[in-house]
Amino acid sequence: MADLSKVGTEYSPIIWEVERGKIRELAKAIGDPNPIYLDKEAAIAEGYKDTPAPPTFLVVPMMWCDKMPAIINDLKINFMMVLHGEEEYEYYQQIYPGDIITGTPRVINIEEKESKSGSKMDMVTLEVRYKNQMGEDVAKARSLIIERK
Amino acid sequence: MTQELFYEDIHVGDDMPELVKGPLQKLQHVMYAGASGDFNPLHTDDDFARAVGMKNGVIAHGMLIMGFVGQAITGWVPKKYLKKFGVRFSGMTKPGSTISITGKVLDKRVENGENIIFCEVVARDENEDVKIIGHFEASLPNRD
Known part of the structure; x- marks a missing residue:
């Protein structure tokens, strides 16, 4: 059972320096051949400053900083029973190599729901707002995490 | 190169170009x-x-x-125009699956001086089982 008293909790920030190689690695793992993610010159030719982060890049700071497991642990959720229900991003500007992004995770909502089959689930909504080294908003990520019981 | 895309060229009901991925290999999970x-x-x-x-x-x-x-999205709509992208995960995907991603323009509107298109995207496997249903919004330039 997720700890319902944790709604509103804000966690210590994720701080992540964005590397060109990590952007390329994610594009390669997805199998996305779009040259804007792989080649700086190609990106510049299409109006970018450098290779931009792909749309799902914010998974990288979240997972590599071990933040998601730490939050799941703090919420007293059984990691073995976790499903990823939804993921949503709002983009305010591009994320480029050399940017240092700081994300502040916050628990937005926790509720219990019953599935069609009658089993109970806890639904946890987590939001992370990311700023860059200039203090500008770059993106917002929202994740729905489901704990099966 | 992603083709430039203009607001005037997009119509409600237009299809996003389909992308087919796979068959998925366990090696890709490791990567x-x-x-x-x-x-x-x-x-x-x-x-x-x-x-x-x-x-x-x-x-x-x-x-x-x-x-x-x-x-699939940023192969069609340049990444710099993408404003929102959200999905619901509705099924698990096994190795060997071939995933097709399709999409459709549901709405277009001018909002606060921005040309917004709102689209649905769906990922299905070769048995038509839905893996993801999602939506995205992009802000497109005018042709002139």
């Missing part, structure tokens, strides 16, 4: 684990996956499938 930092063994270790109830072994990271959808 995605390393790239994303998500090392949950459910995606890379068949023995572990079976022990937690996955009869056929490992399943793909949901975020990998979302990555495919992101590839």
